[in-house]
Amino acid sequence: MQVETAQLESRRVRSDRVEHVRMGEMVTDILHELNQPLVAIANYAQASARLLATDSADLTDVRAALEQISAQAIRAGRIVRRLRTLSHHRMVLTDGEQ
Amino acid sequence: MTAHPGNNQRWCYVVDDDAAVRDSLRFLLKSVGLPISPHVSAQEFLAVYAGEPGCLVLDICMPGMSGLELQQRLNFESALIPVVFITGHGDVPMAVEAMRHGAFDFLEKPFHDQDLIDRVRRAFEKMRGAAAG
Numbered sequence: 671m672q673v674e675t676a677q678l679e680s681r682r683v684r685s686d687r688v689e690h691v692r693m694g695e696m697v698t699d700i701l702h703e704l705n706q707p708l709v710a711i712a713n714y715a716q717a718s719a720r721l722l723a724t725d726s727a728d729l730t731d732v733r734a735a736l737e738q739i740s741a742q743a744i745r746a747g748r749i750v751r752r753l754r755t756l757s758h759h760r761m762v763l764t765d766g767e768q
Numbered sequence: 769m770t771a772h773p774g775n776n777q778r779w780c781y782v783v784d785d786d787a788a789v790r791d792s793l794r795f796l797l798k799s800v801g802l803p804i805s806p807h808v809s810a811q812e813f814l815a816v817y818a819g820e821p822g823c824l825v826l827d828i829c830m831p832g833m834s835g836l837e838l839q840q841r842l843n844f845e846s847a848l849i850p851v852v853f854i855t856g857h858g859d860v861p862m863a864v865e866a867m868r869h870g871a872f873d874f875l876e877k878p879f880h881d882q883d884l885i886d887r888v889r890r891a892f893e894k895m896r897g898a899a900a901g
Binding site for chain 1: 786788789791792793795796798799800829854856857858877878879880881
């Protein structure tokens with residue numbers, strides 16, 4: 671009986687470890703994905719500032735960049751929501767184990 | 769989508785799988801008058817690139833052929849084009865690997881526009897020097 675309990679316990683620890691690694695990989699992927707819209711926002715904003723500093727700025731270009739900044743911020747927000755769902759899921763799992 | 773340079777123009781080739789990153793780089797480099805040729809993948813770039821002078825801004829982590837694999841392929845073909853890698857936060861060991869294989873420089877995403885522009889201009893200078901020498 672005690673041997674069985676020990677086996678069950680070691681199986682549980684192993685599966686916990688696998689779950690941790692899997693979760694870590696998912697978080698890394700999501701963070702990598704989150705970086706993309708941030709890069710785009712920084713590029714569009716910096717280029718817009720450059721264009722506006724000249725006398726011959728084409729406002730149509732700047733306006734298009736502003737629309738892209740807004741779209742990319744919304745994209746980043748969606749990714750953050752996914753990350754939040756994942757962290758909530760993890761907390762539920764941890765609570766369940768106690 | 770792919771603009772392809774003539775023989776006398778120096779182009780900044782950009783290879784990144786993310787459409788927004790690609791388009792924002794096009795917008796940024798265009799704002800300082802640098803002509804750019806954007807590409808969605810390493811394979812797509814290889815299909816059109818024939819050794820023209822310029823600079824390659826290359827994402828390190830891409831599905832299919834990675835930036836590192838593309839660099840090794842260009843090295844194998846003795847291409848002279850300087851490569852500026854753009855990397856995510858976790859990719860620093862890969863960036864070190866890229867430098868070991870002769871990358872011109874690397875930048876961690878997100879970066880300051882001036883840092884990228886300076887590196888692209890220095891890469892152009894380097895290629896001009898290599899072509900002259």
